[in-house]
Amino acid sequence: MDRQDTSTPRWLALALVAGLLGPAAAAAAGRPARSVLVLHSYHQGLPWVDRINDGVESVLGRQKRRDLHLLFAYLDSKRLQPAAAFALHRGYLKARLAHTRVAAVLVADNNALRFALDYRDELFPHVPIVFCGVNNYTPALLRGSATVTGVVEHADHRATIALMRAVHPTRTHLLIVSDATPTSDAIRAELARCNCDRDLRIETLIGASLDEIEQKLASLGPASMVYLTPLNRDRAGRYVDGEAVMAVVRRAHTVPVYSSWDFYLRGGIVGGVLVSPYRQGRTAAGLLEQILDGRPVAELPVVSPRVDAPTFDYAQLSRFHLSRDELPEGSVVVDAPPSFYLRHRTSILAALALASLAALLLLWRLVVQWRQHRRLQSLHDELALEQERLVQLNTNYLAEQDRRFAAERIRHQLQAAIDQSDQLIAILDHERRVEYANVALMRACSAIKPADDAPTANPRAGTSPLLEALLDEPTWAEVLERGCWQGRRRVACPLEPSSSWEAQIVASAFAGIDERRLVTVTIRDISREVALQAELAHAEQLQAIGSLTSGIAHDVGNVLTPILMLGRELRQVAEDSAREPLDEIIAAAERGRQLARNLMSLGRGGGWREAEPTRAAEPINEARRLLRRSLPEGVSLECELEACDALVRADPLQLHQIVMNLGANAVHAMRDGGGTLRIALTTVTSEERAEAPEGAKEAKDTKPTAERLRLEVADTGCGMTHAVQARIFDPYFTTKPPGEGTGLGLANVHNIVVQLSGSIAIDSEPGVGTTFRVELPVVGRAALSMSGSRPLTQIPEAHPVATQSAAAGSESPAAGSESPAADSESAAVDSESPAADSESAAALRVLLVDDDASVLRALERLLTRDGYRVETAEGGHEALALLEQIPVDLVLSDLTMPELDGVELLTRIRERWPTLPTIIASARHDIAESIDLDVPRIAKPIELSDLRRVISEALL
DSSP states (O other), X not given: OOHHHHHHHXXXXXXXXXXXXXXXHHHHTTOOXXXXXXXXXXXXXXXXXXXXXXXXXXXXXXXXXXXXXXXXXXXXXXXXXXXXXXXXXXXXXXXHTTTOOEEEEEEEHHHHHHHHHHSHHHHSTTOOEEEEEEOSOOGGGGTTOTTEEEEEOOOOHXXXXXXXXXXXXXXXXXXXXXXXXXXXXXXXXXHHHHOOOTTOEEXXXXXXOHHHHHXXXXXXXXXXXXXXXXXXXXXXXXXXXXXXXXXXXXXXXXXXXXXXXXXXXXXXXXXXXOBOHHHHHHHHHHHHHHHHTTOOGGGSOOBXXXXXXXXXXXXXXXXXXXXXXXXXXTOEEESOOOOHHHHTHHHHHHHHHHHHHHHHHHHHHHHHHHHHHHHHHHHHHHHHHHHHHHHHHHHHHHHHHHHHHHHHHHHHHHHHHHHXXXXXXXXXXXXXXXXXXXXXXXXXXXXXXXXXXXXXXXXXXBBOHHHHHXXXXXXXXXXXXXXXXXXXXXXXXXXXXXXXXXXXXXXXXXXXXXXXXXXXXXXXXXXXXXXXXXXXXXXXXXXXXXHHHHHHHHHHHHHHHHXXXXXXXXXXXXXXXXXXXXXXXXXXXXXXXXXXXXXXXXXXXXXXXXXXXXXXXXHHHHHHHHHHHTOOXXXXXXXXXXXXXXXXXXXXXXXXXXXXXXXXXXXXXXXXXXXXXXXXXXXXXXXXHTTOOTTOEESOOOOOOSXXXXXXXXXXXXXXXXXXXXXXXXXXXXXXXXXSOXXXXXXXXXXXXXXXXXXXXXXXXXXXXXEEEEEEEOOEEOOOOGXXXXXXXXXXOOOHHHHHHHHTTOOOOSSGGGHHHHHHHHHHHHHHHHHHHHHHHTTOEEEEEOSOHHHHHHHHHHHHXXXXXXXXXXXXXXXXHHHHHSOOSEEEEESOOSSSOHHHHHHHHHHHXXXXXXXXXXXXXXXXXXXXXXXXXXXXXOOHHHHHHHHHHHHO
16 A cells, blocks of 8 residues: 555545534534534545635625534545445445534535435435536436435547647647546547547557656657546556646647646646536535425436536647637636736836826816806796797697597497497496496386485486396405406396396406496396307207217127018928027117118108008007016006008008007016006097197197098006106106116107107106007098908007018008918028029129128128129228129129228228129218218118119129
């Protein structure tokens, strides 16, 4: 160990004693208990360390902050190895801080920061740390701590080297002198990255001793220059003293030496873009002062102070014969000799003082003469001004008379305009007494009471009960406090107390001519606007419901397509014993298809297709049969169908759906207490309709006809209140518990009745029961057999296939027993159709495109049976890929598909294969009809006969 290392323990022992006695002495002297630990990586006396201390004390020293006590500690990691310095000072600081509580820690350079983070929990837990002089900074150095911030040391090596090239353009050799520490390695790496000057040859001298550095500098020629980094140890691990380094630099007479650290300034370097340890310490102390004053550390990010302008040593500039003109603009030169002004400052100031005194004497003389002349001139001007003032007074008097006349005219015009307004306008004083009211307000409040002290010149002044009701005490207090108020109030109409209207009120306070506080009140009737807004909101809600309903109908159509197609195919090959359940399945699917069409009609607000005259008794009788099967225990069914021969223009499934929805709601109303469900079918005349029960609610009615068919569905259940009756036909409104109702049944019934030009009425009383009366126009009478006039209990139950046949547009049979035969014939016709078309279809290839795999399988099966060669694709992109690979004769595509829908797919097919026949299928009739494509369309669920017809038309 060299001499300096052996002296370190003695110095450390003295510092330990001073540290232990320092807080006690400070306490004895009455110093505050808040202490700040300033921890340096290096030893005291090093220029870098001393300059940092100067910057810290300029902010936190006793002259600035008497409430703080600075404790300095030095790790001496230049002369000691960092590990040894850490171990030695750990115990030292633990003993020193045992009786001293530090409020914050300021660390200088990387080793001190690492030491503070390593032993923070042991030495000063939960204490904020501020660092300075830390180079090669990354956020990882803070180890995720949120109570550490500071100042980064960043030497601009590139700027200094560029400065050297600018000052010495003829020198092309650069020697970089550095030690073998990690910091110097990082500096060299940065210099290597920023060297873009190909004319500059760079040489490095790493870890050399002082003798080697001096020999190297002496050997350099006139084309060389030196960049000096901080030197701590040579390659043998020996400590390098800073003063010795500067002595070597001063002896390098022929080579200019530059650096980026200002502690080398005045030590032999010419200059550089310098990092200031003083500013490092001062900036870090400023951050720490904010923390001590209560600001959170998280609000103080790590900062990097700006780099100073290029700084030069005047002595070295003279040594290398450099003038100020050769330096960059804004350069700072230290230790320059004083200027001529500074050398002769006293003489110059004395001469200026004498000259100023003489000038003042001359000026005083001129001022006296000027004042005398000015006095005479002012007397003359005053006389002229007095004459002008008299003239102006006369002019002002005439102008005031004109202004008052114009103001009075404008006031009358404004009052006339306000009186013609339909808004209620008043001016009130601070006690809510009416100062002014326009004609509209006088007409609305004809009972304005005159105030006791109201001026007789204002016949409209007084008090108004209406205004006092609109502007109650709390509201009036708010108007006077804030100066303005606006809001809405519902009040009784002054002229018609039985009605009310929505009023929008705006009150604004202002100061009158006599400085009294007045309030302008404007009242506007916005009842119509509120009603229109409510109607608009309701229309938007119905539009959203329609979009949702149309989407549901599309999905239902996709589900029913394979059921109907495959069910009819299976019925053709099934045995007689299996046909009846298959008929039930097909009939149920047909009703589901009609339900989907009803939902689509409800969603888009359109009408049903034109229906043929239908005997209403048949679908109603089938619905009665289905309801009887589903009745719960305690509920009985009574049926009276008297008008069995009445014909109405309606689809049988529409009538079936009306009865099923009304009957299901009636059964639900009697689910808990039991009761009787009654279904009656009669005909009524216009005179009998005039005797409808009082209080019945009609959803829609048309002009009365000579005879109408009345369907009554009554129950003895819980009944409905008037509030429920008012919304009973709204889509998605239901009184059933969640999961038991959708709110679409009665809305669908209402939609069907409206489209059939009929009416529906409600007669309900809570606790008694509910009766729905549906009336439809009678369009004729059907011929009945002898058994056709029997009452309901004797009418044979209709076969479900009869309903399916009626839905398909065929004539209803006279009796339900004929339906199976008709279906057998239809099945026979269907079974013959494939054979008839198989020869023409054998050579044709059809591409089916649908995102529903079940629909694809059903269509593929039926078309294959008809003799077509079928290709399938589950999306638009897959279909286009198949068309590029194989030729097809026809494309049948769904309309609504993800990613690439049917419209876009057919558009691309038209562009790529203009002559290829295409068909579009969809359950969304509203969308399918609105697309701008000249292609055949087919509705889902797909009927096989319709599919064959559309394919034949497309291939023509």
